[in-house]
Amino acid sequence: MPSNQRAPAFNRLLKSLPERDMRHALEGCESVDLAFADVLYAPGTAMAHAYFPTNSFISLIMPVDAASSLEVGLIGDEGMFGISLALGVDGSPLRAVVQGAGPALRMEAAVFVREVARSDALHRTVDRYIAFQLAQLAQTAACTRFHVVEARLARWLLMTQDRAHASTFRVTQEFLALMLGVRRVGVTKAAGSLQRAGLIRYSRGDMTVLERRGLKAASCGCYKSDRDSYQRFLG
Amino acid sequence: MPSNQRAPAFNRLLKSLPERDMRHALEGCESVDLAFADVLYAPGTAMAHAYFPTNSFISLIMPVDAASSLEVGLIGDEGMFGISLALGVDGSPLRAVVQGAGPALRMEAAVFVREVARSDALHRTVDRYIAFQLAQLAQTAACTRFHVVEARLARWLLMTQDRAHASTFRVTQEFLALMLGVRRVGVTKAAGSLQRAGLIRYSRGDMTVLERRGLKAASCGCYKSDRDSYQRFLG
DNA sequence: GACGCTATGTGCGTTGCCGCGCATACAGGT
């Protein structure tokens, strides 16, 4: 493991549960390794599993048309994928794609539904996480509307660094363009600007955050707002 | 009541409940008349009531800064305000503002929380509505990013007409600009274009939808997507 | 060491919306 990386052994949502509930939930889980670009869920299909990333992370992507899409959520060890199951519905319009390879815990859909029904603590935690997702979606909608690409890119890098637990991670400009819903060239320009400012360094898919402080200043307030929301609902 | 208006006596979420659950829920409600521009909830305050519009409607607005904001949700008789209460959290980043004056049912926060706990049917319905709100938020984020003002305006008019249960309703361009997160002049241009196409007629705050068919064609697919989501989760 | 793939960077004309300032027009009150 790279020296800049400290892998969490646990998923923070599960870890926050009382001992008994956590133990029971973990018994319903299996450990899996998620590979980059794995599609964990595609709209229109049945949701087979809920996922609790430990040292991996997952993008929630809203498809618009063949060429365009927009990332509307990012899930790492602070969260989970599968809230639709907890809400008792059979699908979601969002694609779930592995963005950072690594280990995760997963639960079969039926098992997750049963666990949520039997554990009040898990149910409450999941509900609070849903509240966070709602807040994050609203924040993303506003951010996407009002903020320039460079600021949105800075926010994205900070969010990703948090979930990668590393200052270096792999991500191409092409991929960033899809996440931010802009042209690749737009990313080139914004990333070049951040690099010239000494905040990041990158080359052929290797992205390194050099100065978190500076990135925060370059980002819009949405990064901080997201963290505040998480703190309020789940902190 | 204008002839083009057919007021629903009920809120559709409540109406969908089994007789017993609905009756019990209604007993926890009081009837109120919502006035235009009433602020039902402001971020940072305690949420005092849940609202079930019958023939009124409510905007969910994400504030960005003093000058800018963005509507991320619209709640009429097909929905409710107060899902945060059901999720067991104490607040939301979204302002709730009355956009269409009219009658609604409301429940004190504590009563609503108790009802959700005691009625499985209500709980399931609220959960499904939350799933819809999540889908609508994601749709709005993508729509706001990719679609031009004219299409977004058309979508907004269709959504509002559905909830106003009337082809005429009051809305100024200034207000529309705040909802769509654009300049008032941008609305002037887009609305003028729709009017020249014979799809709408408006003057000094009186907006009339003349041709729903044409408006749908002028709008992006997001209007249809929203309705499909609602149908899937609550239909 | 040539080849090909992927990743990144550049140029150019276009567009959708911005900020700002101002002009018109209708409505209601006195």
Add this chain to the structure above:
DNA sequence: ACCTGTATGCGCGGCAACGCACATAGCGTC
């Protein structure tokens, strides 16, 4: 009839991002 406030319309210069096409640069492969 006048005045004032609100609603709508228009012009101008500017900017961020667009679409498209092409240029460079690293890296693996045979």
